[in-house]
Amino acid sequence: MPRNLFFRSLLIPGFLLILLACSGDEKPPGDLIPQDKMAKILADIHVAEAQVTNMQLRSLDSSVMVYGELQKKIWKKYKVDTLLYRKSYSFYTSHPAYLTEIYDQVEKNLEIREKKKQIKL
Incomplete structure (x- = not known):
């Protein structure tokens, strides 16, 4: 299976669940991980x-x-902790429009890394 299809196959079940979630026009609170940073974190998590x-x-x-050790490296790299990540992830997963934007960027980030053969944390 080509890598692009592999990464997309990871995303489809998540999107189906997210689309079932309720969403509003609520803007992200200022104390969340910004969308661009969240996309980078999620790309590293999938890797x-x-x-x-x-x-x-x-x-x-x-x-x-x-996985716990790899996750610690990710938190350190992006200067976040589990609590902030979970709070941000919870907000974004309950607002599909935001999560769709984030995962569009995750996919782009992974494709760029794959082209550069830099699938490392």
């Missing part, structure tokens, strides 16, 4: 998830530990 999957670790515990 981290793929890396852990490709490791084919035998136990779920090992996968969770490895």
Whole structure:
């Protein structure tokens, strides 16, 4: 399966769930992660998830530990913490228009990284 199709296949189930969510015309609060930064974080998260999957670790515990370490690197790289990420993610997933814009950018970010062969955190 070509990588572009792989990344798109990750997005489709998420979008279907999001489209079912309620949305309003509410603007994002100022204390959230900005959309462009959120797109970069989500791109790194999807790459981290793929890396852990490709490791084919035998136990779920090992996968969770490895992913946890990769996630810590992502938080440090973008200077965010789990609480801020969850608050931002919660807002964006409950507002599909914003999340669609973010995932359009995630897809572009991943395509650029793939072309440059820079799929690293």
